[in-house]
Amino acid sequence: MPDRYEPAAFEAKWQQRWKEADLFETTEDPKKPKFYGLDFFPYPSGAGLSVGHCRNYIPTDVICRMKRMQGYNVLHPMGFDAFGLPAENEAIKNKTHPAPMIDKYAATYRRQMELVGISYDWSRSFKSSDPSYYKWTQWIFELLYKRGLAYQKLAAVNWDPVDKTVLADEEIVAGRAERSGALVEKRFIPQWFFKITDYAQRLIDDLDTVDWPEGIKQQQRNWIGRSEGAQFTLKVEIPAFSAELEAAKEPTFEVLTPERQMAFDVFTTRLDTIFGMTFCVLAPEHPLVDTLQKVVGEPHITDIQAYRDNAKTLSEQDRLATTREKTGVFTGAYAINPANAERVPIYLADYVLATYGTGAIMAVPGHDDRDFEFAKKFGIAVRQVIQPIEGETPELPFAVKEGTLVNSEKYDGLTVQEAQTGLGFWIEAHGIGQRKIQYKLRDWLISRQRYWGCPIPIIHEADGGMAPVGEKDLPVYLPEVENYEPSGDGTSPLAGIPQFVNVTDSDGRLGKRETDTMGGFACSSWYFLRFCDPFNDDKPWDADKAAYWMPVDCYVGGAEHAVMHLLYARFWTKVLFDEGLVTVQEPFQRLQNQGQVLGHTPYRKPREGEKLDMGEEGVLVSFEEAKKLPKEDVFYKWVRMSKSKGNVITPDEAVASFGADALRIYELFVAPFNQDVQWSNEGMQGATRFLTRVFKLAGDLAKGYDADWRGLLDFEELDDNAKKLRRITHQTIKKSTEDIDRFAFNTYISSLMIFSNEVQDLLRAQPSRGLALAGSEALEALILLLSPAAPHSADELWESLGKEGFTFTATWPSFSEDLAAEDTVTIAVQVNGKLRDTLEMPAGSSNEELEQVALGSAKVAVHTDGKTVRKVIVIAGKLVNIVAN
């Protein structure tokens, strides 16, 4: 048996044997329970993996390996999210074609994953750019189309001038494209959308059924943005001869005939404040403004035109800047408040968004900050209609909902809640409006004007109609082309390929293909289903297989996909459920987000007048530069590992220096799974030392090893040390099993460290037959408990113990509560809550006994001397607290 951890001597050997044995191929034994463990679908970047990526893959591997040893059928697949902008941009930069490039990169990923010993079933692997896969992406697109959930419309969309394509709302951060960083422009282009808004409520409701981090659920709820409120209609009145009469401060209002009657709807969450409405605002793009412009007279027509023209020139970012001062213009028209028949002015202002609600609001400056700001600037009245129940009346505006109504006629005195209900009934009874639920979520924009994606399988027919490509004609192959660079004119490069565009369908009709491709998120919205049945040519998956494996029991990836991927995949799954193709409404039962690995990164202090990048307080430098610079000019920061920061540690480097198992142990142990960690070579050495201690301990235990310990232990009279050894063995089995299940990998490793330390101590005791048998049990437990974290070492030790096969197929140790139970317990004795003594007591001592012994303690007496004992609190098996004064 080797007496130290020497990864170079055996890690590659075991990886080779695992491969030869097809060890990680999925088993589908119907007698066993299933476990589906999955990592987020990675895009294989040219930089390869860093040790940061391993922080995702290693813990999933640990839990999958344990489940397998516990007797589950485990599905643990890996594939590649090959289509999309990152791949295409990189291929353009390298002047190559994305397909062979991705194959090369994916091969590197696989090599690195195998190097770290991840137990993926590669026989099920695929790429989203494989025609055998995207055929079914297209098939699902057509399913959505047939269900009315995929549609094309002319829309103002986010245009990324750098990547020369439109982007989904989810891909825009603070007015910039998340990927390219470019300021997004508005463009009007016909685009394909998925109607995710139909599923808004179910996407909120079903979050309650999944075991996800609360923060991620909250982000999804916020993104969907449900608001309960009411929508109602306001009638419009226009003063006759407005210019002159307004000057005379005495407008007479035109009586509008029914044909000319104008009105608009508003949405509000604060119907209770309707009596505080002192003006209304329309978004500049509101359709009613066109009509108003024809009837309001001068100077309003000119004012409105000027304001609308100006609004068009504002960039999306300027418009959304919250710090901007409110702007607007009076339209010359008035609206009638249905609650009290008051006539209030209608303004145009861009703080009201055309895309949310009705694009128009009732403005209540007394109880809304934004309306207040606008009212102040335009000299509009501010009216208080809510009186807080407690405390002083705050300065207007305030939005508190704990209050009663004032200045609200017959509603005075009602609470906010009562008034909302009462007014809700009232508007419904009078046909003025209805209570309504509004969502911020918008439909998912899926079109991309780029080459490297899944073609949208639609044919635009000569007669102006459109139809999905027949199932037998799928897939619509992405054509092989020489030049695939984006055109930049709002059309896809595919539009320039007549052989692709012009088609004759099976009925002989002429048509033109849709030339947009689908954004990459479509491809990753169902890959977890394909893994259940990855090479089915007749259907996307076999219903029984998907029913068996779904849902994913444990899904692991970065928190940056909180919205986008995780929302889209949930949406597709619900559609597929509605179609009867899957049996689950939620694809991912349990979700965990790993922390990032941060690299130590050198920066140079800025020189006089030097301009820095956004959010940086220094200039990034290489390690070589940092060494040359004067010490006082250099500082270090912990930042996410990335090629551009020059701080990447690859698994290849880490494995070469320390070994795969050391890397695995380090990443598991260094911090809780979901926390960011700082890469440290010292930490890696610690992991190596631990493994070496395990090898040494295993060697010591092996000397007394008896493979028949299980039967023999029952007939052996055990001395105290042997009993203690069995006890800590069973305690460690219990702790390790529970910790892995609850994703507490750091304490799982620490429990193995404690176990090794304590067993090593016990081996100094007088040898005995009992100790040797208990030691045999401990040795097997140690190796098997170590196996998910350090599988190469575990297999090496297992083999040197004379065992056949692999620890992966061995049975996970089970524990006995009786054997794990302590026979003595340490009782903390407190006086007035402060620790004064500890007592060793037999387990199961009665509360009376504990109290007796505690009161008899000399150390306690010092602190109770001269005081009267008022009360004694005894917590069985734990603590005695004596209250005295």
Place this chain on the structure above:
RNA sequence: GCCCGGGUGGUGGAAUGGUAGACACAGCGGACUUAAAAUCCGUUGGCUUCACGGCCGUGCGGGUUCGAGUCCCGCCCCGGGCACCA
């Protein structure tokens, strides 16, 4: 501004309302060695004491409790998300 996380020794972190600092890193002392590395043993929150011990201590201020890192209220700081969404 709103919504999530988080703040514990020199460092990473542990702790179902019940002995704060497990486990590890770094440090210090020692063994082995010609020496170093590796390994092993001991020690390590602060203040105080010759010592036994005592006092303080989980971002800050209050509260609940026999007892609070943990629960409640009010703040501060750091990280992330959303942001004129009516």
